[in-house]
Amino acid sequence: MRTICFYFQVHQPFRLKPYRFFDIGEDHHYWDDYLNRNVIRKVAQKCYLPMNALLLELIHKYNGKFKVAFSLSGTFLDQMEAYAPEVLESFQKLVATGHVELLNETYTHALAALKSKEEFTSLVKKHQDRIKELFNGYTPKVFRNTELIYSDQIGAMVAELGYEAVLTEGAKHILGWKSPNYVYSNAIEPKLKVLLKNFLLSDDIAFRFSNKTWADYPLTTDKFINWINAIPKEEQVVNLFMDYETFGEHQWAETGIFEFMRYLPEAVLNHSSFTFSTPSEVAAAVPAVSKIHVPVPISWADEERDLTAWLGNDLQDEAFDRLYEMEKSVKQIDDPEIQRDWGYLQTSDHFYYMCTKFFSDGSVHEYFSPYDTPYDAFINYMNVLSDFMLRVKQKTEEMKCP
Structure with a gap:
C-alpha cells in the first residue's frame, strides 16, 4: 500500500x-x-x-x-x-x-x-x-x-x-x-x-x-x-x-x-x-x-517544532499558570457563561500572540496576531483574566453562603 x-x-x-x-x-x-x-x-x-x-x-x-x-x-x-x-x-x-x-x-x-x-x-x-x-x-x-x-x-x-x-x-x-x-x-x-x-x-x-x-x-x-x-x-x-x-x-x-x-x-x-x-x-x-520515542513534547510550529510558539517566555508562562490556577474552582461552578469563558480563554492562540520570537518565525506570529506587539497581547489577556478571576471568586463565595 x-x-x-x-x-x-x-x-x-x-x-x-x-x-x-x-x-x-x-x-x-x-x-x-x-x-x-x-x-x-x-x-x-x-x-x-x-x-x-x-x-x-x-x-x-x-x-x-x-x-x-x-x-x-x-x-x-x-x-x-x-x-x-x-x-x-x-x-x-x-x-x-x-x-x-x-x-x-x-x-x-x-x-x-x-x-x-x-x-x-x-x-x-x-x-x-x-x-x-x-x-x-x-x-x-x-x-x-x-x-x-x-x-x-x-x-x-x-x-x-x-x-x-x-x-x-x-x-x-x-x-x-x-x-x-x-x-x-x-x-x-x-x-x-x-x-x-x-x-x-x-x-x-x-x-x-x-x-x-x-x-x-x-x-x-x-x-x-x-x-x-x-x-x-x-x-x-x-x-x-x-x-x-x-x-x-x-x-x-x-x-x-x-x-x-x-x-x-x-x-x-x-x-x-x-x-x-x-x-x-x-x-x-x-x-x-x-x-x-518522544519524551519531550513536539508540535508542528516554527523551526524548533517545540512548544515555544505558545510557552517559554515570561509573558506566556505567567498567563498560562494564572489561568490554570483557577481550574479546580471553575469546575465547581455551575454557570454556563463561566464555563464558556473558561474554555475560550484556554485557546492556544492567546498564548501564540504573546510570542516574542524574531526573524521568519516572528513574522508568521505577527501575521496571525490582532495585536501590535506581544506585550499588548499579554496586557489585554491579563486584564480579561483578572476580571474572570473576580467572577470565579464571587461565584465561589456565593456557593459557600447558605
Missing part, C-alpha cells in the same frame, strides 16, 4: 476585544464579536466555501478514490453556527459522502494536555459530543492534539481514551535518520498508531507554494508527482498535514493553489503508484514499523 493522507486543520479562535484595566469588574463580555464575525465571513468566502465545493466535486469525480480528513475545532464550529451556517452545511455535505474523515481534538484548541489530564479529557469529550451532534452521530477514531502537540505521555492519554491513532509532526530531532513515511506506535501504549507529517512536502504546498524566491517555484502537479514517485518503494505513507486556510487565505486564489489541488488527484491516480487514504484507513491497513 502506497498512499497519500491529506489532513487539514480548521480552526478559528474567539479573539478578545480591547479590554482596559478600567473594564475589570465592570465589563464581563470579553469577545470581539465584530472582528470575529468579519474574519469568519472573509475566510469563508476566500477559503472554506470554494475549497469545500472543490473537494466535493473531486470526491464525486473520482468516485471516492480521493479522500481527505479534517479536524474542526469547537471554537470554529461555534463561530460557523453563529456567523456562517452555510459553511457548516458545506462541511456536513462533505462528511455525508463517506469519504471525508473527522478527527477529535480538544474542544477549544487548548494546551490542556500539558497541564491537566482532567481538563484535557473533559475538552476531548466535549468535542466528541459536538461532532456527534452536528454530523449525524459521527464518532471519530483518530485524534490530533492542538497544533499536533505530542509526547509519549500525551499519546498514552489519547490511547486511554480509545483512539486508534494520533497525528503529529515528523520532527527531524525526533526522527533522526528515520523517515516520516512509515507508521509508528506510541512508546508507552504500542496499540496507538502514530502518523507523522512529511513536513517537506506539506510545507511545499502550505508555505512555499507562492514564494517566487524558492528554487522549485512554481510548484506544478507534474513536479509534485515526480517527487513522490522518487520516494523509496518501501516507504508506504505520505502524510500531508496543513492548515485548511492554506487554500485561498494564506495562498491566495491568484497563486493557482486551487488549480493545483483540482488537478492533483488525477495526476496521483494516473501517474503514480499512490492512492489516497484517511488516517483511520492508514492506521488499519499499515503495520507500525517501530515505536517512536
Whole structure:
C-alpha cells in the first residue's frame, strides 16, 4: 500500500476585544464579536466555501478514490453556527459522502494536555459530543492534539481514551535518520498508531507554494508527482498535514493553489503508484514499523517544532499558570457563561500572540496576531483574566453562603 493522507486543520479562535484595566469588574463580555464575525465571513468566502465545493466535486469525480480528513475545532464550529451556517452545511455535505474523515481534538484548541489530564479529557469529550451532534452521530477514531502537540505521555492519554491513532509532526530531532513515511506506535501504549507529517512536502504546498524566491517555484502537479514517485518503494505513507486556510487565505486564489489541488488527484491516480487514504484507513491497513520515542513534547510550529510558539517566555508562562490556577474552582461552578469563558480563554492562540520570537518565525506570529506587539497581547489577556478571576471568586463565595 502506497498512499497519500491529506489532513487539514480548521480552526478559528474567539479573539478578545480591547479590554482596559478600567473594564475589570465592570465589563464581563470579553469577545470581539465584530472582528470575529468579519474574519469568519472573509475566510469563508476566500477559503472554506470554494475549497469545500472543490473537494466535493473531486470526491464525486473520482468516485471516492480521493479522500481527505479534517479536524474542526469547537471554537470554529461555534463561530460557523453563529456567523456562517452555510459553511457548516458545506462541511456536513462533505462528511455525508463517506469519504471525508473527522478527527477529535480538544474542544477549544487548548494546551490542556500539558497541564491537566482532567481538563484535557473533559475538552476531548466535549468535542466528541459536538461532532456527534452536528454530523449525524459521527464518532471519530483518530485524534490530533492542538497544533499536533505530542509526547509519549500525551499519546498514552489519547490511547486511554480509545483512539486508534494520533497525528503529529515528523520532527527531524525526533526522527533522526528515520523517515516520516512509515507508521509508528506510541512508546508507552504500542496499540496507538502514530502518523507523522512529511513536513517537506506539506510545507511545499502550505508555505512555499507562492514564494517566487524558492528554487522549485512554481510548484506544478507534474513536479509534485515526480517527487513522490522518487520516494523509496518501501516507504508506504505520505502524510500531508496543513492548515485548511492554506487554500485561498494564506495562498491566495491568484497563486493557482486551487488549480493545483483540482488537478492533483488525477495526476496521483494516473501517474503514480499512490492512492489516497484517511488516517483511520492508514492506521488499519499499515503495520507500525517501530515505536517512536518522544519524551519531550513536539508540535508542528516554527523551526524548533517545540512548544515555544505558545510557552517559554515570561509573558506566556505567567498567563498560562494564572489561568490554570483557577481550574479546580471553575469546575465547581455551575454557570454556563463561566464555563464558556473558561474554555475560550484556554485557546492556544492567546498564548501564540504573546510570542516574542524574531526573524521568519516572528513574522508568521505577527501575521496571525490582532495585536501590535506581544506585550499588548499579554496586557489585554491579563486584564480579561483578572476580571474572570473576580467572577470565579464571587461565584465561589456565593456557593459557600447558605
